[in-house]
Amino acid sequence: MIRTILFNAAGRVRAGWRVLLFFALFFALGPIGGILLSLAYGALAGSIPTREELSARLDPFSLQMLVYSTLISATLLASAICLRWLDRRPFRSLGYQWRQRGWHEYLVGFGLAALMITFVVLIELPLGHVNLQWEGYPAAEAAGGTFLAFFFFNVAAAFEEFLFRGYPLQTLLLDVRPTIAVSAPSVLFGLGHAGNPHASALSVFNTALAGVWLSIAYLKTRRLWLPIGLHAGWNFTMSAVYGLTVSGIEERIGASLFRTAQTGPVWLTGGSYGPEGGVLVTAVLIGASFWLWRTPHIRPQGEAREASDRA
Numbered sequence: 001m002i003r004t005i006l007f008n009a010a011g012r013v014r015a016g017w018r019v020l021l022f023f024a025l026f027f028a029l030g031p032i033g034g035i036l037l038s039l040a041y042g043a044l045a046g047s048i049p050t051r052e053e054l055s056a057r058l059d060p061f062s063l064q065m066l067v068y069s070t071l072i073s074a075t076l077l078a079s080a081i082c083l084r085w086l087d088r089r090p091f092r093s094l095g096y097q098w099r100q101r102g103w104h105e106y107l108v109g110f111g112l113a114a115l116m117i118t119f120v121v122l123i124e125l126p127l128g129h130v131n132l133q134w135e136g137y138p139a140a141e142a143a144g145g146t147f148l149a150f151f152f153f154n155v156a157a158a159f160e161e162f163l164f165r166g167y168p169l170q171t172l173l174l175d176v177r178p179t180i181a182v183s184a185p186s187v188l189f190g191l192g193h194a195g196n197p198h199a200s201a202l203s204v205f206n207t208a209l210a211g212v213w214l215s216i217a218y219l220k221t222r223r224l225w226l227p228i229g230l231h232a233g234w235n236f237t238m239s240a241v242y243g244l245t246v247s248g249i250e251e252r253i254g255a256s257l258f259r260t261a262q263t264g265p266v267w268l269t270g271g272s273y274g275p276e277g278g279v280l281v282t283a284v285l286i287g288a289s290f291w292l293w294r295t296p297h298i299r300p301q302g303e304a305r306e307a308s309d310r311a
Contacts, residue, residue, distance in 0.1 A: 002082065004095070008175060009098060010200060012086075012087075013086055014175060015171045015172045015174055015175035015176060016172070016175075018082060018087065018171050019167070019168045019171055019172060019184075020084050021082060021086070021166050022078050022079065022082045022168060022171070023078075023168070025074075025077075025078035025081055025082070026074050026075055026078040026163070029073075029074035029078055030070060030071055030074040032074075060147060060251070061152065061253060063218070064152065064253075065152070067203035068155045068156060068159050069155075070272065071159050071163075072155070072158065072159045072162060075159065075162045075163050075166065078167070078168040079094060079162070079166055081191055082167055082171075083167070086194060087171065093170070094166050094167065094170060094224070095166075095170070095218065095221075095222055095223035095224045095225075096223070096224060097223060098225070102223060102225045103219055103225075105223060105225040105226040105229065105298075106225040106226070106229035107229060108226065108227060108229065108298070109217065109225070109226040109227065109228065109229025109231075109232075109233060110229040110230070110232060110233030110236075111229075111233065112229075112230060112233070112288070113229070113230045113231070113232075113237065114233045114234075114236075114237040114241070115231030116234065116239050116284050116285075116288055117234060117237040117241075117242065117244075117275070118237065119284060120275050120280050120281060121242055121244075121260075122148070123280060124262070124264060124280070125268060127264060128263070128264075129262060129263055129264025129265075129268065129269050130261070130262050130263070130269070131169050131260065131261045131262075131263065132242070132258045132259075132260055133258060133259045133260075133261075134257070134258060134259075135243070135255065135256060135257060135258060135259055137255045140215070141255055142255055142257065144254070144255075145240070145253075145254030145255030145256075146240055146254055146255070146257075147244070147254070147311075148254035149236060149239060149240035149252075149253045149254035149255075149256075150232075150236055150240065151237045152253045152254075153232045153236040153239070153253070154228070154232045154236075156232075156235065157228050157232035157235065158228050158232075159233035160231060161214065161224050161227050161228045161231055162224070164185045164186075164188065164189045164211060165185065165214055165215055165218045165224060165227050166215075166224065167216060167278035168184075168188075169181060169182065169185045169186045169215055170218075172184060172185070177200070178219070181214040182211075182212055182216075182219075183212075185211060185254075186208045186209075186210075186211030186212045186215060187208050187211070188211075189208060189210070189211035190204045190205065190206075190207040190208030190209075190210075191204065191208075192207075192209060193207045193247055193248075196247050196248035196249065197248040197249065197250070197272070197273075198248045198271065198272040198273040198275070198277070199248055199277075199299060200273065200277055202277055202278070202279070202282070203247075203248070203270065203273045203276055203277035206276050206277065206281050206282055206285065207247070207276060209282065209285045209286070209289075210234075210276070210285055212289060213230070213285050213288060213289045213292065214227040214230060214231060215227075216289055216292050216293050217230055217292060218291075220292060220293070220295075220298045220299060220300075221298060221299070221300055222300040223300070226298070234273055235247075238274065238275065239252060239253065239256060240253075240254060240255075241256065241257050241258065242256065242257075242258050242260045243257070243258050243259045243260045244260050244262075244272055244274050244275060245258035245270075245272065245273065245274035245275060246274055246276075247273070247276055248272070248273045248274065248277075250272075262275075266278070266280060268280055277298070
């Protein structure tokens, strides 16, 4: 009985247990990495700083990059351990290959997400639910701020895609039905944003729906570059272009091109949470997911298909 619970018919530890171990490793390695970074910083600075001292010494952008670097390292290390000792799969099977037009998948994703957010704004404009004002920053300041935002949102997107559409999704796809494999990480993705400022049941649902959208992007390419492009383009366009709130986080990275005020009903526009808290985004995500699943123009390249088949 216990063996049936733990192992599948092939004698391999069931995917659910492997995913649970992956998250256990991630939550263990993250704090360890933070401690090691603090020790390294302390060795350079002459004393080991507390969390409050580290926050005071570093500007917000540098501190966030430090945190994301630690989290990405923990995610990749947990993935490598699970792949090596539980799955006997090569690391490249996770879909990090850049060759064979990885850049093309990334750019397609970034552009598609930018169009989706722009579509939401264009719907709200004639309804009088959004007011756009050009910020008018000097060219050098605008360019520098845009670059910082672009870099930040790509790093943040890479982390969340590694964490949810990397090992967990791909491991579940090996053992369970695709609907379950996609749903479980997507629900976790939604719940992971439930503690954000101004979160609601609809915002959590929309975030889980975005997880499905991003999972479809992986399924169509068997690589992570399309979902990373979608994720980064979505957040970058909301924040750095239109000045909208991203997932309830009002702080800005860099300078946005527009200052946007939403005045429509919260159920439609998302209110203080940002567009992801409204039904406009629900409709856009459903439509985009359906189109992405049905389009014949996006499919795995040879390298990604071969890596997936070997897994």
